[in-house]
Amino acid sequence: MTSPIFIALRRLRAPLLMLIxxxxxxxxxxxxxxGQDADGRPAAMSIFHAFYFITYTASTIGFGELPNxxxxxQRLWAIVVIxxxxxxxxxxxxxxxxxxxxRAFREAVRRERFARQVRGRSEAFVIVCGFGETGAxxxxxxxxxxxxxxxxxxxxxxxxEVDLQGYSATIPAITGDARLPENLLVAGLQHPRCRGVxxxxxxxxxxxxxxxAVRLLNPRVPVLARCRDExxxxxxxxxxxxxxxxPFTLFGEYLSLLLRAPRVYELLDRLVGSAAxxxxxxxxxxxxxxxxxGYGRFGREVVECFDRQGLEITIIDPDPxxxxxxxxxxxxxxxxxxxxxxxxxxxxxxxAGTDNDVNNLSIAVTARHVKPDLYVIVRQNHTANAALFQxxxxxxxxVSRAIVAEHCIALVRTPLLAxxxxxxxxxxxxxxxxxxxxxETLVGSxxxxxxxxxxxxxxxxxVHRALMDGIAVDFAGLLHDPSDRERTLHAVPLMxxxxxxxxxxxxxxxxxxxxDEILFAGTNTARERLQRTLENxxxxxxxxxxxxxxxxxxxxxxxxxxxxx
Amino acid sequence: MNVEKVVFAFFIVLAATLxxxxxxxxxxxxxxxxxYELFASVVVNLVATxxxxxxxxxxxxxxxxxxxxxxLQLVAASVVWAYAAHVKGGLDPEATASVVSLSAGALLANIxxxxxxxxxxxxxxx
Numbered sequence: 001m002t003s004p005i006f007i008a009l010r011r012l013r014a015p016l017l018m019l020i021x022x023x024x025x026x027x028x029x030x031x032x033x034x035g036q037d038a039d040g041r042p043a044a045m046s047i048f049h050a051f052y053f054i055t056y057t058a059s060t061i062g063f064g065e066l067p068n069x070x071x072x073x074q075r076l077w078a079i080v081v082i083x084x085x086x087x088x089x090x091x092x093x094x095x096x097x098x099x100x101x102x103r104a105f106r107e108a109v110r111r112e113r114f115a116r117q118v119r120g121r122s123e124a125f126v127i128v129c130g131f132g133e134t135g136a137x138x139x140x141x142x143x144x145x146x147x148x149x150x151x152x153x154x155x156x157x158x159x160x161e162v163d164l165q166g167y168s169a170t171i172p173a174i175t176g177d178a179r180l181p182e183n184l185l186v187a188g189l190q191h192p193r194c195r196g197v198x199x200x201x202x203x204x205x206x207x208x209x210x211x212x213a214v215r216l217l218n219p220r221v222p223v224l225a226r227c228r229d230e231x232x233x234x235x236x237x238x239x240x241x242x243x244x245x246x247p248f249t250l251f252g253e254y255l256s257l258l259l260r261a262p263r264v265y266e267l268l269d270r271l272v273g274s275a276a277x278x279x280x281x282x283x284x285x286x287x288x289x290x291x292x293x294g295y296g297r298f299g300r301e302v303v304e305c306f307d308r309q310g311l312e313i314t315i316i317d318p319d320p321x322x323x324x325x326x327x328x329x330x331x332x333x334x335x336x337x338x339x340x341x342x343x344x345x346x347x348x349x350x351x352a353g354t355d356n357d358v359n360n361l362s363i364a365v366t367a368r369h370v371k372p373d374l375y376v377i378v379r380q381n382h383t384a385n386a387a388l389f390q391x392x393x394x395x396x397x398x399v400s401r402a403i404v405a406e407h408c409i410a411l412v413r414t415p416l417l418a419x420x421x422x423x424x425x426x427x428x429x430x431x432x433x434x435x436x437x438x439x440e441t442l443v444g445s446x447x448x449x450x451x452x453x454x455x456x457x458x459x460x461x462x463v464h465r466a467l468m469d470g471i472a473v474d475f476a477g478l479l480h481d482p483s484d485r486e487r488t489l490h491a492v493p494l495m496x497x498x499x500x501x502x503x504x505x506x507x508x509x510x511x512x513x514x515x516d517e518i519l520f521a522g523t524n525t526a527r528e529r530l531q532r533t534l535e536n537x538x539x540x541x542x543x544x545x546x547x548x549x550x551x552x553x554x555x556x557x558x559x560x561x562x563x564x565x
Numbered sequence: 566m567n568v569e570k571v572v573f574a575f576f577i578v579l580a581a582t583l584x585x586x587x588x589x590x591x592x593x594x595x596x597x598x599x600x601y602e603l604f605a606s607v608v609v610n611l612v613a614t615x616x617x618x619x620x621x622x623x624x625x626x627x628x629x630x631x632x633x634x635x636x637l638q639l640v641a642a643s644v645v646w647a648y649a650a651h652v653k654g655g656l657d658p659e660a661t662a663s664v665v666s667l668s669a670g671a672l673l674a675n676i677x678x679x680x681x682x683x684x685x686x687x688x689x690x691x
Contacts, residue, residue: 017615024608031601047604048647121574 058085130201287349349375491522638671
């Protein structure tokens with residue numbers, strides 16, 4: 001990488017040479033031309049005086065004729081020197097200014113500054129590759145949760161948008177192809193504070209390249225990659241990419257859950273969902289005959305999911321694949337004829353899943369017109385159309401970018417959430433029902449987050465100390481409210497990870513051990529208060545033992561004196 | 566033959582020879598050290614420095630560093646000369662000695678530069 005200083009020096013070579021020549025020629029001229037002093041005697045100019053004269057003349061200051069009044073011959077030479085030196089300076093200043101406008105130079109300066117900002121990071125950060133719609137959603141959520149991040153984006157205009165987002169911190173952003181490992185390294189891939197890489201560029205291949213680069217250059221860091229193509233996804237998995245996120249598969253899983261085990265879905269939605277969560281009504285998708293419009297990648301996932309649930313499906317697609325043995329109606333579904341042909345009157349629900357937002361809305365409106373009590377699932381492709389979809393108020397609006405974004409955010413912020421989600425999706429209704437019940441009695445419908453806590457010396461110094469001193473700690477004790485011990489924090493332990501074994505239903509009274517990692521769900525307030533207990537020894541003593549110990553050193557000494565006396 | 570290389574070598578050698586010419590002679594005898602030669606030496610050294618701008622190779626960086634040292638020494642010598650000749654009102658043997666010794670330092674840097682130039686040329690074998 002070329003340092004900007006070298007580019008500047010090379011560009012300024014010609015103007016500086018010209019300036020040196022002009023000064024030298026000017027001085028030599030004044031040395032050669034005889035002058036005279038006040039009495040008319042010949043007086044040669046010294047180098048010192050010649051340099052002085054040219055210095056103030058060239059910079060257009062003009063103190064006058066020194067050390068004696070000039071002869072006409074000297075004045076003639078002074079005219080030449082003035083024109084030459086003004087030209088020289090104009091050339092130099094012009095070169096400096098045009099250098100500041102130069103694209104390559106500005107890019108080099110920006111890159112240098114970016115590298116410096118990344119090198120100087122003292123907080124944990126995440127690298128986000130690709131600042132498209134999904135990338136922007138992820139960045140906004142990371143910023144809200146006070147997680148620092150850097151952005152690598154190929155498109156210069158989008159990079160400029162990073163500055164316009166009004167994030168709470170300065171976000172270093174670099175214009176560069178994330179496929180090039182060099183760009184990832186500049187973005188801090190091997191920085192000790194790098195906590196993860198999110199690859200959400202438009203291009204599946206680029207995301208794959210990022211995943212591979214991260215695996216090889218820094219295996220310690222988890223990588224999340226979005227991928228819409230199944231072949232590429234398999235390739236990613238073979239490279240041990242931590243999380244391959246396919247929005248269509250993910251939605252298929254959600255839809256299956258919604259049909260099979262709605263309470264599990266609700267639990268997931270509460271834990272993973274954020275402000276970007278898909279809009280759903282309280283209605284559950286009914287069982288019966290369904291019509292699916294659009295048989296692309298999204299449509300296939302939906303059909304597969306309905307198949308697993310044993311539901312009857314009719315597909316409407318303008319260009320159906322020849323090899324399919326399903327009943328397919330040709331058409332777009334935006335008018336009544338194909339909808340009726342697909343048997344919309346007998347159907348219980350419709351999925352408008354083409355890759356065109358206007359068509360999807362048109363399908364949904366027409367279908368509802370034909371049969372008002374249909375359960376309508378609409379796919380929204382672009383964030384910009386959110387207002388239209390909100391106004392339509394479908395039973396389920398699928399925003400694939402939001403699905404990817406909220407999944408990424410949850411996994412980046414809480415790595416322990418991934419194994420939990422896997423187990424919950426595979427799990428049964430009653431367990432989820434019980435967990436949801438606990439959460440609901442504790443916090444009602446208030447918004448909750450999931451977070452993980454590790455009982456080690458770095459993250460929970462106070463409690464770690466207590467555990468080392470042999471004090472028994474359990475969830476019931478840990479979750480007393482630090483501001484009033486009689487109350488309990490609004491948080492539920494979801495999962496306990498100990499020595500690589502996951503306990504999905506940790507008991508309230510089971511003793512905790514140093515090094516345990518716990519996944520909690522609860523309100524933000526509970527999270528902050530619990531953190532105080534974990535970090536502050538005085539708060540810990542009050543919470544765990546009910547002792548209100550004076551905090552200051554003097555008071556601590558006095559009370560200790562009382563105790564021994 | 567490359568014109569750029571000729572110009573480059575020309576200025577480096579000229580910077581060294583002018584510098585040597587000024588330093589040569591009794592160290593405290595003003596008559597042995599022509600001030601115009603010092604002036605020429607400063608100008609040529611400045612040109613040589615600017616010519617070395619922007620070469621990112623290792624040897625280019627050392628070239629630039631030696632030239633910067635030479636220019637620094639020569640400018641210091643010129644300032645001492647200007648102070649002695651114009652402020653104190655005359656160039657005495659002590660002032661001459663200090664001007665010449667400062668330029669002698671610059672000469673050393675120029676010799677390093679020359680050595681680099683020669684070794685570079687020899688290693689090219691063409």
